[in-house]
Amino acid sequence: MSEKDIREERLSSVSETNLMAGKIVLITGGTGGIGKATAIGLATLGARVGVTGRDLARAEQAATEIRAASGNPAVDGFAADLSSQAEVRRLAVAVLATYPRLDVLVNNVGGFWAHRHTTADGLEQTFALNHLASFLLTNLLLDRLKTSAPARVVTVSSHVQAEGRIEFDDLQSAGSYSGQSAYSQSKLANIMFTNELARRLEGTRVTATSLHPGFVRTDFGAEDQATFFAIISGVVRPFLKSPAHGARTSIYLASSSEMDGVTGQFFANSKPKTANKVAYDTDMAARLWDVSADLVGLTPSREPRQTSA
Numbered sequence: 001m002s003e004k005d006i007r008e009e010r011l012s013s014v015s016e017t018n019l020m021a022g023k024i025v026l027i028t029g030g031t032g033g034i035g036k037a038t039a040i041g042l043a044t045l046g047a048r049v050g051v052t053g054r055d056l057a058r059a060e061q062a063a064t065e066i067r068a069a070s071g072n073p074a075v076d077g078f079a080a081d082l083s084s085q086a087e088v089r090r091l092a093v094a095v096l097a098t099y100p101r102l103d104v105l106v107n108n109v110g111g112f113w114a115h116r117h118t119t120a121d122g123l124e125q126t127f128a129l130n131h132l133a134s135f136l137l138t139n140l141l142l143d144r145l146k147t148s149a150p151a152r153v154v155t156v157s158s159h160v161q162a163e164g165r166i167e168f169d170d171l172q173s174a175g176s177y178s179g180q181s182a183y184s185q186s187k188l189a190n191i192m193f194t195n196e197l198a199r200r201l202e203g204t205r206v207t208a209t210s211l212h213p214g215f216v217r218t219d220f221g222a223e224d225q226a227t228f229f230a231i232i233s234g235v236v237r238p239f240l241k242s243p244a245h246g247a248r249t250s251i252y253l254a255s256s257s258e259m260d261g262v263t264g265q266f267f268a269n270s271k272p273k274t275a276n277k278v279a280y281d282t283d284m285a286a287r288l289w290d291v292s293a294d295l296v297g298l299t300p301s302r303e304p305r306q307t308s309a
Contacts (some may be wrong), residue, residue, distance in 0.1 A: 020047035020255050024099050024148075028052045028082060028137065029109030031062035034156065034213050037247035038106060038254070043070035045255055050076040050099070052091060052109065082109050082133035083119045085296055092140035101148040104254045105141055107134035107155040110186075116177035123295065124172040126179070130186035135193055135289075136296040142206075149205035150260065153197060154253045157190040157210045157266070162276050164188030166288060189288060191266055191275050196285040198264030207263035209253050213246040214269070 025042050029035040030051025043049045053059030059077030066075045080091035110130045117125040145151040164184035173182050194210040252270040253259055266275040
């Protein structure tokens, strides 16, 4: 990371105060890109921050760099490959054992694959990592978030949610696979999950919001990049946001007093935006919740929806 990038990471915080002093935050996928920039921003604001990485060495190296960039020694690294449900569960156990409270969960982890891959659980990797990992981890940490309330769940989606479709007959893209379609579906699922979670959490003082971080200069999708994107990335990369700028909305949703009590909304550039109309279909969102619960081994009724009298 260059000195310029580090300066930008510091500037990505909402203000140079102890706004988050005493707060504990977990950020998934926090070893690079937007996640790492979010971690630096929230650590700069005084939070104790935990970041996850696929292996312990990577997570600990990121934690060391976040401490140096933020000037905050209270940064922890957790190892977990979140495409594996067993590892998500192991992570949840470690987090609950480490943190007596949890004020903010930032579901940032995600990936793009041009070709279809399956996880250790036999699920399509894009859907498993981008949606099911956040769904399962949030549910496993939900009781801790409730006892720490007011608390927040912030989930990173994307502008491509606007093009997404939830293919209930083929959520795993087994019939045909398009990297872009699978990614768009997963990002729409992020918002539907967020909106349904917000409904289920009414009255608990735990809020749920989602966001588009903007077009950001990261190594996203580099493991299995589509040829088209590989060709154009060198051309457009200089015009993309830095990770620090891309993290600003995540930091805002996680820390700003303006977000107290705000739930079930989608944001871009720290402002509310209208998402794909499907995201507001409560029946489809409830169906996605139940299907997701089944896929990760949670009973659909574990967190019953709040209903009006």
